[in-house]
Amino acid sequence: MSCRLLSADLGTTSLKVMVLDCGGQVEGSASEPIHTYTDGGNHEQKPSEWWQSFRKACSTLQSKGIGLDVDGVVCTGQMEDFIPFKDGRAETAVLYSDTRGSRGLTKRHLPPDVVTAFTGNDWKATTPLMKWLADECPERWDQVLFGSKDYLIYHLTGSSVCDPVNGTVTGMMDIHTRAWEEKLWEGSGISRRQLPRLLEPEETAGYVLKEAASQTGIPAGTPVYCGLGDGGAVTLAASAHAGDGQGYAYAGTTGWTAVPADTLTVSEEGSVFHLAAPQHGRFIKIMPLLNMGNVHQWAVHTWCGGDFEAFEQLMAEQVSVPGPLLFIPYLNGERNPVIDEKARGAFIGIDGQVTQSQMARAVLEGLAFSLKQTFVQAGIASSTLFLVGGGTKSRAFRQTVADVFQCRVQVSAEQERLASFGAAACAFRAIHTCSWVKAARAVQSVEEKDIIVAPDVSKKEELEQKERLFTEAAGRMRGLFDT
Ligand code: ADP
DSSP states (O other): OOOOEEEEEEOSSEEEEEEEOSSSOEEEEEEEEOOOEEETTEEEEOHHHHHHHHHHHHHHHHHTTOOOOOSEEEEEEOOSOBEEEBTTBOOOEEOTTOOGGGTTGGGOOSOHHHHHHHHSSOHHHHOSHHHHHHHTOGGGOSEEEOSHHHHHHHHHHSOOEEOHHHHHTTTOEETTTTEEOGGGTTTSSOOGGGSOEEOOTTSEEEEOOHHHHHHHOOOTTOEEEEEEEHHHHHHHHHHHHHOTTOOEEEESSSEEEEEEESSOOOOSSSOOEEEEOSSTTOEEEEEEESOSHHHHHHHHHHHHTTOHHHHHHHHHTOSOOOTTOEEEOOBTBBOSSSOBTTOOOEEESOOTTOOHHHHHHHHHHHHHHHHHHHHHHHTOOOSEEEEESGGGGOHHHHHHHHHHHTSEEEEOTTGGGHHHHHHHHHHHHHHHOOOHHHHHHHTSOOSTTOEEEOOOGGGHHHHHHHHHHHHHHHHTTTTTTOO
16 A cells, blocks of 8 residues: 655644655755734734745755655645635635634624534534624625645635534534534524535545646646644644553643543533544544743743753753642633632642752642543543643653653654644545555554653652642632632
């Protein structure tokens, strides 16, 4: 089963394009920075710059001698964008992080439980997109796209498409049928013809047009597959490492625990979010954490002037934190296990002898305890934890997570490429008509290259005791800063 694929990942900060041969070998890759235009709560990017970056990356690959005569092109990227088109041109892409769309919420006419039944999610927590669409006068645009990768597909093929993973977060898709549901936007002025076609991730979106071929070097007529939003792509690639049906944890700027699910579960406590999974009829259950790498980074700045390696040295100075020293990492409010935007962080149990390295270690322990709470919430019990995201670059963080979970931690050696591998799996499945598991394993080398961290079993008792204290103290943060 061989084929060559071009896979692109258009993330918030960079575009990565790779050519891979589907024996788990990456022939070559190229990366271009992506600029965000920020003005207060406004977060925008320029679609024209996305396309320029894509062209540049293709040209870099060719200059390295990598042929772009591939069997298929597939893309992934940031989700929940609002990209309005007028006369075939898109001037701006409003990002998921933009806060302007918070108006117009009251325009939704359906009762919240009806919206949840369709979308699988609490409509207030899902997305600003629906609010944007209603606020921004639908008559001012002809069409809208919802993901950065869909803009690349549009340029390559002339087709406007959306995948079910990203479709979920628009708040306009029925998560069960994976089709747009008109009842969800009735009365807002939006018409169905303005929305992109919903395709499955492995479906063909179109074929590279002549003009796009001359701009990129990818031969005209090359199939372009729909692909999927990065949340789904990482989950798909992670399933090849963690095992099908197993959960994994993401430690990026923020964090989450994700677990594949066959049914939707309404959460009693905390914030649970569902995405449609790449596999038809399945879901991805996500428990988000507002505090993760951002808190690690704060600690690195506070004690080591932003030098990550100096922080690792500081962590190596001290083998354990004195019994009662705890850190509650809620610097930015929190969403799990309690939902409290106003919650804040705290050191608990410091005395006059406390050292910087003890405080630094308490910070990482606090993040690991917090992550473990979402695992418990998700009901995941596994002997190995697959961990992804930039936080895995920290040796100290990987070890702390292994110690707190008292299980092996597994990190992909190529974890920055996981989203691209997940996208490539969609094209592989389309070409070879195979199972998702087979496709996800075929496009990346798994296990032999992974980093494995074993837990320090001598810390088990001490950390379990501390975890009980953490759970108690973190629970008391709920509502503490309400006044
Ligand atoms: P995003 O969710 O924004 O894509 P990333 O996956 O890039 O985030 O992760 C960002 C986090 O990675 C930072 O907040 C920090 O915790 C961690 N990180 C980044 N660089 C390093 C490094 N050199 N050493 C250790 N940790 C790092």
